Amino acid sequence: MRSWSIPLGRLFGIEIRVHLTFFFLLVFVWSAEAATQNATAALRGLALVGIVFGSVVLHELGHALVARGSGVPAKGIILLPIGGITILDEAHAAPDPVNAWKRDIRIAAAGPVVNLVLAGFSALILASTMPNVSLMAKPLLYSGALLRSLVWANLYLGLFNLLPAYPMDGGRVLRALFSRRDDMVRATHRAVRIGHVFSILMIMVGMLISSRAETRWDGYWLMMIGFFLFAGAQLEERSTVFHSVLQSVRLEEVMLTDFATLSPADTLEDALEKAVHSLQDDFPVVRGSDMVGVISRQRILDALRADGNGYVQAVMNKIFDVSVRHDSLSSAFRKLTARNSSIIPVVEDQRLVGIVTLQNLMHSMALLAESRKLQRDEAES
Ligand SMILES: [Zn+2]
Numbered sequence: 001m002r003s004w005s006i007p008l009g010r011l012f013g014i015e016i017r018v019h020l021t022f023f024f025l026l027v028f029v030w031s032a033e034a035a036t037q038n039a040t041a042a043l044r045g046l047a048l049v050g051i052v053f054g055s056v057v058l059h060e061l062g063h064a065l066v067a068r069g070s071g072v073p074a075k076g077i078i079l080l081p082i083g084g085i086t087i088l089d090e091a092h093a094a095p096d097p098v099n100a101w102k103r104d105i106r107i108a109a110a111g112p113v114v115n116l117v118l119a120g121f122s123a124l125i126l127a128s129t130m131p132n133v134s135l136m137a138k139p140l141l142y143s144g145a146l147l148r149s150l151v152w153a154n155l156y157l158g159l160f161n162l163l164p165a166y167p168m169d170g171g172r173v174l175r176a177l178f179s180r181r182d183d184m185v186r187a188t189h190r191a192v193r194i195g196h197v198f199s200i201l202m203i204m205v206g207m208l209i210s211s212r213a214e215t216r217w218d219g220y221w222l223m224m225i226g227f228f229l230f231a232g233a234q235l236e237e238r239s240t241v242f243h244s245v246l247q248s249v250r251l252e253e254v255m256l257t258d259f260a261t262l263s264p265a266d267t268l269e270d271a272l273e274k275a276v277h278s279l280q281d282d283f284p285v286v287r288g289s290d291m292v293g294v295i296s297r298q299r300i301l302d303a304l305r306a307d308g309n310g311y312v313q314a315v316m317n318k319i320f321d322v323s324v325r326h327d328s329l330s331s332a333f334r335k336l337t338a339r340n341s342s343i344i345p346v347v348e349d350q351r352l353v354g355i356v357t358l359q360n361l362m363h364s365m366a367l368l369a370e371s372r373k374l375q376r377d378e379a380e381s
Pocket of ligand 1: 169
């Protein structure tokens with residue numbers, strides 16, 4: 001997602017990015033209006049896009065600010081043609097297991113509430129300042145009636161996002177309600193299944209109405225949104241499983257207990273020789289029963305290339321984090337990324353009992369996710 005978006009700036013300290021596909025929408029509107037050969041119309045068309053764009057930003061800011069107020073930092077907002085996404089930094093959320101579901105409902109509802117309030121306000125302003133302009137005139141969204149469009153764009157955004165179709169906001173509220181009794185993985189799974197029903201319905205209705213000329217484009221839009229929703233639900237479920245695995249798995253379940261170690265007195269050539277005969281990319285360096293450092297195969301190679309043969313002692317990394325058996329995988333991941341290292345020794349009473357490396361984490365994550373899925377399917381059948 002991130003790589004296809006460009007930064008626009010910051011609002012309230014939250015980074016706003018635009019996904020490149022958003023520009024398709026601009027081109028689409030511009031060319032539709034430019035067909036009328038009228039510069040003012042084309043400008044008004046862009047103003048209409050600006051209204052939709054601004055409403056989406058305010059919607060996402062609603063999520064982001066309420067999240068931040070509830071102790072979940074927001075990393076940023078990405079704007080897409082069919083809406084926006086607020087990326088929350090759940091790894092750094094303040095822990096609140098008891099009322100987490102209430103917090104999640106507040107965060108999810110904040111976006112649609114912003115739009116509904118905006119729609120209400122602009123409808124009031126319109127009714128009081130321009131009583132001769134009809135709110136119900138067709139087309140509802142029209143570049144020739146910008147204030148009316150502001151009302152309808154926000155009403156549409158608010159209501160559409162409240163559909164109980166995960167990963168839409170309504171679906172998130174539903175998931176939060178499920179999570180009162182179920183764990184997050186099961187709650188997400190249930191919300192995703194309801195979301196899938198909605199997205200398939202949207203695709204089917206879209207197919208039906210796209211066969212008629214006057215509703216062809218509505219049909220295409222509906223099919224596209226249904227497709228995005230279906231794929232989005234799938235992705236979100238996977239990431240939820242991933243996070244819950246990270247949190248619930250103890251290092252002793254995944255650490256390597258059969259591994260090669262190096263001694264600080266080994267020469268780099270000896271070390272390379274050992275590395276060749278092992279599958280490991282990273283090695284703990286041990287003197288007697290003490291952990292004294294860590295070193296990677298790459299570091300050994302680099303040092304050999306740069307300075308010729310020497311001792312492990314001189315090139316090993318002496319600053320490293322250690323973990324204990326009962327630490328969670330997510331804490332291990334944090335330590336790995338914080339130090340930008342790829343190995344964590346697991347110690348018990350100062351004694352090395354295992355290692356966790358990035359390489360072995362990637363392997364075990366896939367296996368664990370699979371085995372949890374099997375357990376879950378079993379529990380359901
Ligand atoms: Zn939203």
